Amino acid sequence: MRRLVTALATLSLAACASHPKPAPAEPEAPPTQGPATPTPPADPEAFRATPPQPGKPPELVLPTFQKATLDNGLTVLVSTRKELPLVFAGVAFASGSAQDPVGKPGLADLTYRMLLEGAGTHDTVALDNAFADLGVSPALEVSADGAQVGARVLTRNADAALALLSDVALRPTFQPKAFERRKKQQLADLVRRLGSPSTLGQIVFLSSVFGETHPYGHSSPGMPDAVQAFTLEDVQGFYKKHVGPAAAAIILTGDITLDEGVELAKKHFGAWKAPVAVPPVPPAPPTPARELVRVVPKPGLDQTVMMLGRPAIAAGNPDEYSLELATTVFGGFFGSRLNMNLREDKGYSYGAGAGVDPRLGVGPLSAVTSVRADVTGPALTEMMKELSGLKSKPITEKELAAAREGLIRAFPGAFESVEGLGSSAARLYFKRRPMDEFNRTVEGLRTATAEEVQRSAEQYLDPARMQVILVGDPLLIQEQVSPLELGKLTPVEPDTTAPGAPQPPSAGAP
Known part of the structure; x- marks a missing residue:
């Protein structure tokens, strides 16, 4: 048996030996090719x-x-925003520097600032401390069409803030010592501001564009000689003539509703009585062709301030939106024609801009820049070329689209804070515009046609009707601007001094 098994095993081994496994096939050689082309990086x-x-x-x-109106004629304007427990509370007055009597520029500004120099049972310091106890310091702003005083407070302090503001608006003390102190401070601030070439240019610009006796023909702070002559009786007279419930508005924005605002207004202002009406709309000034180039001499000034402008339009004018777009293309943003020319192409200036300011009455259109003194003539030439170019090189669809987008997207910036909402509400009141004015403006900017924008550009940005004001070295201006034949060079020197007031720094002083 063992032999049989052994024989079978031997046969199996023999069978395996007679059928060996085939050797693995060698791989085929790849076909012959030329050198590979490297892939460029x-x-x-x-x-x-x-x-x-x-x-x-x-x-x-x-x-x-x-908007709501109380029985005594007081307006209440409210814009509700509930994100934060904050409220802006303010009082807006319908009379501004446009109501300054002829020969007394700056009276409105001084009168409104006196409201914070003592009210009710508080003197100046006590009133300031009362606001400080609420964690705020009141802000006051005076413009041509009105004035506003107010503060941002926590919602729980809105009632207390309005109580203080009612003292400020209804019960100012007008103490003689406080008046003399405020007037001296006003003079010091004013004379210091007048050391700025740009401020001097703005003063001459307004009187040149509107005329010295026009309501818009002077700046709100006035001039030192006029402010120095003011008496306490002048301030009291302005207040009595222009401040009353029918010519004022309570502004409440933020964490408050219209019903809540009306109740607070009734509580603190409902008994206010004063026979005061809103002022008339300032008349439209003429727009004559330019005959003069006004020069404010500043010998040795390293730069020349240039201001060009004219009266344009009032708020609510049908051309408001098309003109806004046209001035934006011309000089209203960094990529505008004027800025790209003077700054980016020529390197004459750090920047140049233009804009239109529709007011209750006809407001100004202006173009402003400061250039190196040595290129005063060439820079003014380029400004005039850009104005003329609006007609010879019409506004393109690309320029119009950029202006339209920039203006509309910038709108939310005015409403970022409750104070911004308050300022916006005050502007509606000053200009007597409807409550949906901002919606109307956005729609007007969206729908203004290229034809309307081009017509406004040619009508309002006519270089022949743009008055020219230059602040700089008179000899250099004479040399470079006279050959341009833009008008007779006429020196204008505003009186910037007042008895007892600090003198402005000399040109070139640090």
Whole structure:
């Protein structure tokens, strides 16, 4: 048996030996090819050829303003925003520096500032401390069309803030010592400001564009000689003539509703009585052709301040939106024609701009820049070329689209804070515009046609009707501007001094 098993095993081994496994086939040689072409490296700068695309812009949400009128004629304006427990409380007055009597520029400004120099049972220091106890310091602003005083407070302090503001508006003390102190401070601040060439240019600009006796023909702070002559009786007379419930508005914005605002207004201002009406709309000034180039001499000044402008339009004018777009293309943003020429192309200036200011009455249109003194003539030539170019080189669709987008997207910036809402509400009141004015403005900017914008550009930006004011070295201006034949060079020297007031720094002083 063992032999049989052994024989079978031997046969199996023999069978395995007679059928060996085939050797693995060698791989076939690849076909003969030429040398491989290397792949060129990617250009690391290629992405610059395609600018990144902006994301979808957020939806524009404009605030809602609501209005109520109390029995005594007082207006209440409210814009509700509930995100934070904050309220802006203010009082807006319908009379501004446009109501300064002829020969007394700055009286409105001084009168309103006296409101914070003592009211009710508080003297100047006590009134300031009372506001400080609420964690605030009141802000006051005076413009041509009105004035506003107010403060941002926590919602729980809105009632207390209005109580103080009612003292300020209804019960100013007008103490003689406080008046003399305020007037001296006003003079010191004013004379210091008048050391600025730009401020001097603005003063001459307003009187040149509107005329010295026009309500808009002077700046709100006035001039030192006029302020020095003011008496306490002048201030009291302005207050009595122009401050009353029918010519004022309570502004409440933030964490408050219209019903709550009306109740607070009734509580603190409902008994206010004064026979005062809103002032008339300032008359429209003439727009004559330019005959003069006004020069404010500042010998040795390293730069020349240039201001060009004219009376333009009042708020609510049908051309308001098309003209806003036209002036934006001309000089209203960094990529405007004027700035790209004077700054980016020529290097004459750090920047140049233009804008239109629709007021209750006809407001100004202006173009402003400061250039190196040595290029005064060439820079003025370029400004005039850009004005003329609006007709010879009409505004393109690309320029119009950029202006339209920039203006509309900038709107939310005015409403970022409750104070911004308050200022916006005050502007509606000063200009006597409807509560949906901002919606109307956005719609007007969106729908203004290229033809309307071009017509406004040619009508209002006519270089022949732009008055020219230059602040700088008179000899250099004479040498460089006279050959341009833009008008007779006429020196204008505002009186910037007042008895007992500090003298402004000399040109070139640090």
